[in-house]
Amino acid sequence: MNDESLLELGRSVINLEAEAVAQLTQRMDNQFALVCRMMLDCAGRVIVVGMGKSGHIGSKIAATLASTGTPAFFVHPGEASHGDLGMITATDLVLAISNSGETPEILTILPIIKRMGIKLVAMTGNPESSLGQQADGYLNVGVNQEACPMNLAPTSSTTATLAMGDALAIVLLKSRGFTEHDFARSHPGGALGRRLLLYVTDIMHKDNAIPVVHEQDSLRDALLEMSSKGLGMTGVTDDQGHLCGIFTDGDLRRALNSTVDLYQSSIAEVMTRNPKTTHPDRLAAEVVQMMRTDRINGLYVVDENNVIIGALNMHDLLKAGVV
Numbered sequence: 001m002n003d004e005s006l007l008e009l010g011r012s013v014i015n016l017e018a019e020a021v022a023q024l025t026q027r028m029d030n031q032f033a034l035v036c037r038m039m040l041d042c043a044g045r046v047i048v049v050g051m052g053k054s055g056h057i058g059s060k061i062a063a064t065l066a067s068t069g070t071p072a073f074f075v076h077p078g079e080a081s082h083g084d085l086g087m088i089t090a091t092d093l094v095l096a097i098s099n100s101g102e103t104p105e106i107l108t109i110l111p112i113i114k115r116m117g118i119k120l121v122a123m124t125g126n127p128e129s130s131l132g133q134q135a136d137g138y139l140n141v142g143v144n145q146e147a148c149p150m151n152l153a154p155t156s157s158t159t160a161t162l163a164m165g166d167a168l169a170i171v172l173l174k175s176r177g178f179t180e181h182d183f184a185r186s187h188p189g190g191a192l193g194r195r196l197l198l199y200v201t202d203i204m205h206k207d208n209a210i211p212v213v214h215e216q217d218s219l220r221d222a223l224l225e226m227s228s229k230g231l232g233m234t235g236v237t238d239d240q241g242h243l244c245g246i247f248t249d250g251d252l253r254r255a256l257n258s259t260v261d262l263y264q265s266s267i268a269e270v271m272t273r274n275p276k277t278t279h280p281d282r283l284a285a286e287v288v289q290m291m292r293t294d295r296i297n298g299l300y301v302v303d304e305n306n307v308i309i310g311a312l313n314m315h316d317l318l319k320a321g322v323v
Contacts, residue, residue: 013147013155020143020156021163027140028167035121035137036171039070042119044091046072049080051105053154054097054161061095061165068169069178077105085112093119099141099157101129110134123164125157139164200287201280203320204301204310205231212237212308215244215268219255222247222267231313233298236271242306245271248298277302280310284322287312 001009039046046065050058058074065072075084077096088094094113096106101124113120114134122135125142132138141164147155211229213222215236225234226247236245247267255262255270277300278287287299291314301310 016145016147017156017159020160023143024141024160024164024167027142031138031140032167035139036168036175038093038119038121038137039168039172040175042091042093044071044089044093046070046095047088047092048072048074048095048097049077049106049109050074050097051077051103053158054099054103057158057161057165058095058097060162061097061169064165064169065172068173068183069176070169070172077103077109080109081105085109088113088116088118090116090118093121095121095123096131096135097123097161098129098131099125099154099161101126101131103131106131123161139168198284198320198322199280200278200282200284200301200312201310203284203316203322204280204312205229205316206310210308210311211235213247213267214238215266215271217267219247219260219262219265219267219270222271223252231298231311233311233313234267235275235300235308235311236267237308241308243275243277243300243302243308245273246275246298246300247271275300277306279303284317284320288314288317288322291317 046062048058048062048065049055055074055076062072062074072095073087075087080088096110098106101122107130110120110131119137120135122129122131122138123141124132124138125140126132127138127140141157141161143156143160145151146153146157209229211225211231211234213225213234213236215238217236222234222236226232226249233246233248235243236247238244245268247270251270251272255265260270276290276294276296278290280301280303291297291299298311298313300308301312303309
């Protein structure tokens with residue numbers, strides 16, 4: 001095959017699978033709503049079962065459901081007949097995936113599922129199959145043809161099944177009022193989790209690590225404090241311990257371009273007064289946006305009395321993975 005033939009065949013596969021997914025909307029009826037309500041009413045977990053390629057798709061569907069607010073996990077039907085049925089309880093719902101609806105390993109465990117009174121949903125390409133007939137609800141994921149030239153390898157059918165699983169997950173997500181904060185709690189190690197679960201208090205420098213001088217201290221004292229703490233800034237406090245100013249690397253550059261005596265001047269003469277501040281219970285992601293908007297690289301964290309309790313800079317946010 002030449003390059004053009006390879007390209008043409010690849011495009012035809014994608015077109016066939018896209019058509020299979022598009023046809024799902026025509027097959028969706030009240031059964032879809034019934035299945036959604038069954039899952040919403042389920043007091044236990046959604047147990048997804050499937051063999052072969054359907055099993056791989058089922059595993060992904062279970063993972064998507066679990067991460068979007070619907071407790072779910074995958075059980076291999078072959079293993080279920082050898083002990084894993086013990087993982088399924090009477091309060092669960094079983095979502096069985098089989099394109100033919102006649103997968104022996106699934107049909108074998110149906111009597112046990114029925115005896116336990118467990119609701120059964122069939123995701124199949126043949127609603128009239130044995131699986132479809134025994135189901136309490138079914139989702140028709142049938143396709144006109146596989147993308148495989150021999151019409152054998154599961155391709156269009158698995159793509160359609162995956163799309164139907166995504167449709168279920170997102171409808172359930174919306175119905176449950178699942179938010180991005182809920183999503184972050186189930187993905188604490190991901191970028192979204194870091195953005196939505198990290199607060200200023202989690203990453204700020206505290207206690208002796210906070211650079212701070214008194215407003216009557218000299219500029220030289222402030223520079224020594226900045227150098228020892230390594231945040232590129234120092235806070236300046238008044239007699240009551242309130243934050244009254246900040247001195248940064250940028251302020252130092254401006255002082256060098258002026259007539260200020262670096263050895264005799266007090267920090268009060270060169271500091272920036274009334275600096276931007278934040279609070280410890282603020283989301284770190286909000287602070288990033290504020291710092292970008294105000295074009296600042298460092299912030300002091302204060303309490304309700306404007307007393308310094310922490311400090312952070314953009315490097316801390318980068319290190320925490322918030323930026």
